[in-house]
Amino acid sequence: MTALTLEPLSLALAELVCEWACASGELSPWTPPPTSDDFQTALADSSIRPYVARADGQAVAFGELWTEPDGIELARIIVDPALRRRGIGTRLVLLLLEEAARMAAKQAWVRVVPQNTGALACYTKVGFAYVSAADENRFNEGQQRVYRWLRYDLAPQGKQPRSGPDSFDRFDENEQ
Numbered sequence: 001m002t003a004l005t006l007e008p009l010s011l012a013l014a015e016l017v018c019e020w021a022c023a024s025g026e027l028s029p030w031t032p033p034p035t036s037d038d039f040q041t042a043l044a045d046s047s048i049r050p051y052v053a054r055a056d057g058q059a060v061a062f063g064e065l066w067t068e069p070d071g072i073e074l075a076r077i078i079v080d081p082a083l084r085r086r087g088i089g090t091r092l093v094l095l096l097l098e099e100a101a102r103m104a105a106k107q108a109w110v111r112v113v114p115q116n117t118g119a120l121a122c123y124t125k126v127g128f129a130y131v132s133a134a135d136e137n138r139f140n141e142g143q144q145r146v147y148r149w150l151r152y153d154l155a156p157q158g159k160q161p162r163s164g165p166d167s168f169d170r171f172d173e174n175e176q
């Protein structure tokens with residue numbers, strides 16, 4: 001079992017996250033692909049909290065928390081392309097939900113392009129639920145793309161997300 005820990009992004013890791021996002025064939029959470037300047041901008045914005053997750057000291061994943069009027073959006077979730085399907089994405093999302101609960105958010109959101117079936121499966125596995133069609137239409141108004149929107153209930157009173165292990169169990173598989 002390998003523990004996953006979350007820490008605020010430092011700019012020194014921005015290039016690495018850019019590499020993950022620009023890897024060929026990726027369904028990148030960034031359109032267009034990010035540059036290090038984008039992370040500098042995110043770090044300067046008080047409504048955005050960018051995090052890196054580490055396993056055994058190695059940076060393996062990235063995600064942001066965006067403070068919105070009605071909750072917190074988990075955004076730009078990405079796992080090192082070489083380390084997918086080992087439980088890191090699931091664990092990262094749970095850690096971000098714990099952070100959102102600590103920020104006293106009552107609900108968390110994610111938006112996903114419909115063709116990103118892997119991400120949708122990952123979020124529903126964690127416990128996110130699709131919003132109603134009416135809410136989805138409302139949320140998509142004014143967006144440049146049409147998204148599927150999912151919600152995770154942290155209420156009442158900043159309830160902690162569904163408890164899970166601090167670790168994931170498949171980091172050692174298929175080591176390169």
Ligand SMILES: CC(C)(COP(=O)(O)OP(=O)(O)OC[C@H]1O[C@@H](n2cnc3c(N)ncnc32)[C@H](O)[C@@H]1OP(=O)(O)O)[C@@H](O)C(=O)NCCC(=O)NCCS
Binds near residue numbers: 087119123
């Ligand atoms: C989506 C993403 C974060 C998932 O990370 P991950 O570490 O591979 O996820 P996990 O190993 O925890 O997978 C959890 C579950 O999600 C589902 N899943 C994840 N990737 C999948 C894929 N490519 N195809 C189908 N199901 C997938 C599976 O149900 C999986 O459980 P299983 O492995 O027991 O079958 C990762 O694929 C990624 O970084 N994608 C590119 C960026 C991106 O799309 N981000 C989301 C933007 S909204």
